[in-house]
Amino acid sequence: MGEAAENLNYDCNYNMFLAKIMLSNLPTNEDRQKAVKWMKKLTNCNRSIEEMKLRNDFMYYLVVNIQQGQLQAPFTENPPPSALPSIAHLLPGGTADMEDTEESRQPTMKPMLYENSPDGGAFLAAQPVPRCGAFCYLAVVAKDPKSSH
Template identity: 65%
Template structure:
């Protein structure tokens, strides 16, 4: 699905509304100030569609932190002055975690891919692109229809 800038701005504005209403979930005044600074930075990040998508990703994680009532990196610090594409690595699940290439290298070295990747129709490409929570559970359910096997 391709999103245009109008759709991305609508999503961002909705998430901004959620963040403003939930900011009181943060018990520390300094955390609320950091969130406001992040919101200002994200609001000014709209030069390209790619930057807007990245902005919305940051906003999603910011709202998750606000709703839990505590901030996790990168939101524990004030936002850097760098543009969003330069700080993309700060997003959870943005490449610092295990990715599919690590599994490919493991398989070439004689190791075995996880069963989930072996049985996935796309070889695990979809799963590798998903954020992995630092705590809690990651659930993946897929329903695939296949025709009868021909003998």
């Protein structure tokens, strides 16, 4: 499996870390127990690259649910005993809408940033985006006092 598996495991472990530290966002003990059961199930889903990608998709949506403080389907129920590929349809949007391309995994910037940039966002588009962490851009622009705008 090599480097691809290593990257997928890294992403899963990072999301697992986020889920664990935000678990207290869930209001009830029952919701926290369901989330933990899902985390345990997802931890064991690593038999193939495809299963690992699917596992990471489930982990992402679980983290989003925990962050928002409310579980939504499929996490409102305990995880089924079946394998992840057979429950892929439970993900938001199903599997048909999920295109796994490098571009689809990149964070997107707000179009407003591009619209308000003097260069139309060319500088921002050329900047590296970190796998983990944050991307911050600060610009200070002085307005020409002789300008009519």
